Amino acid sequence: MAEQTQVHREQAGINAAAVRSAETAESTQQRLPRCRKLLFQFEVDMYAKIKTERLSFIRHNQTRLRADDYIYLHDAVADDRNANRLGNMVILPSSFTSCPRYMHERTQDAMTYVRHYCRPDLFITFTCNSKWDEISNELLPGQQSYDRHDVVARVFHLKLKQLMDYITTGAIFGAVRCHIYTIEWQKRGLPNAHILTWLWFHVPSTGSMWPAKQWFTLHERRFPIHARHPTVQHLSVHLENGQRVYFTEANLQQQLQEPRDTTLTAFFKLCTLDDFARTLLYCQLPAYYTFDASTKCWKRRVQGSSVPDHPGIYQTDALARVYTVHPNNRECFFLRIILHHVVGPVSFHHLRTVEGHVCATFHETCRRLGLLKDDAQWREALEEAATVRSPA
Structure with a gap:
């Protein structure tokens, strides 16, 4: 228990340190965002540390947490076998983002929609545009969009949320029965989303999809790469x-x-x-x-x-x-x-x-x-x- 608590503390410490280090404040004259490729290396190193700590937590708890069928566990204990030898070690769980079990589970859930509602009515690809004003306005002098992946990711996430709101709540293509999307990054570094949508019926789109003026606040740090509705x-x-x-x-x-x-x-x-x-x-x-x-x-x-x-x-x-x-x-x-x-x-x-x-x-x-x-x-x-x- 003490070791587990220590692992939790170390992981929380690294996560907090990574967030604090990535802060951009006027008091430091925004030094990190000016470092360009050096900043990328720093972010990759910190992300690797966070992932390593998560994997380390799972690995260190494998020796404590075991799994077996109830009937075999009952029979084994009744035969006075050593409890230390019972059960199989738990491998990387589906809750670990992007692992094979995670991807397989999301695929199976998507097939549940297909089984209930047949094939989707719309396949939409939403790609980030590095020339968006919301990105350009946040760049420091001399910077390009590829120098600020943090800004690109946040703006894309907020625009994607607004797009999904127009599709689902606004019903610009028709009343939506269910939807699912996943996010991936292109080789050139820009995110894009693949969206599947099932409709009740079609309603012609009227007017512009985007309002004349939009406000985006750059305060969200992380976002999921997968979303769906309804729940499975x-x-x-x-x-x-x-x-x-x-x-x-x-x-x-x-x-x-x-x-x-x-x-x-x-x-x-x-x-x-x-x-x-x-x-x-x-x-x-x-x-x-x-x-x-x-x-x-x-x-x-x-x-x-x-x-x-x-x-x-x-x-x-x-x-x-x-x-x-x-x-x-x-x-x-x-x-x-x-x-x-x-x-x-x-x-x-x-x-x-x-x-x-x-x-x-x-x-x-x-x-x-x-x-x-x-x-x-x-x-x-x-x-x-x-x-x-x-x-x-």
Whole structure:
């Protein structure tokens, strides 16, 4: 714990030092912005230090935080095996920006929009213009736009936000159903955004898209390279006692006695208490409920459109993405199929019950439900795979 606290302090110290060093103040006569390529080298070095500290934090906590399936963890401890040897080390998580898991997760979320709303109606490329007045006015004497990447990035970010506001709120192309964009940098150093937009219907554009006069404040330092709307809730799927458990040596016994709920097991508990939840499929849940990551439970949404005949229930445009399962993992694969066809389950036992008969496997359940009479599930799997891999 002391080492972890020290890592936090060192990382916070480096982040704060980097921000303070990049300040441009009149008292220092704006020395750093005048250094040009030397400033670039300084910024790259500081960015590399920040990234290194983040990676170092993840690496140093791998030895403390481990992951394993709950059932295997329970059996291993029951056999008096050494807790230090249990579990797999956690690799670079998807929360680390631009890592392979991060990119794969964002791609899967984008395919969720395609699956729900078909192909996008608009593909828009928004590129930074180094001659924008908002950039030129901030340059010091003798400077070019490529000498001030900080100004270029901030102005681009603010203009992109205003563009998205014109597209979504202003509806210059029509009412927007959903959108997603990602930002990348060209080889010459200018940022550009690729925007996908799904429309409800088309409305002709009227007037100029940009107002006659705009005000941009250069106060934001960092901005995300990815944004989307609506939100996509990730839903786990696993067999009974097959959920992933994250544990340390200190909380091992607690995790064995009281494993934390997943989105699936929390859905079972919700269905036992909430009448409206028993009318929903697993993939329909996020539109009406939000998952509290701290308490690991589903809660009714407090905003959105009121659902007729159901007081206190609100519907939003939130989407769900149930994690994919490879067909080789047969039982979990068939469980995922059942979850897309059975409403309001309260347990795994309930999911295996068909007309009063308790099936031995989920494969048998699928056959009794008529989900395996033909090759429909294989066609759906191939179509989903084709959609995910398609560049369209």
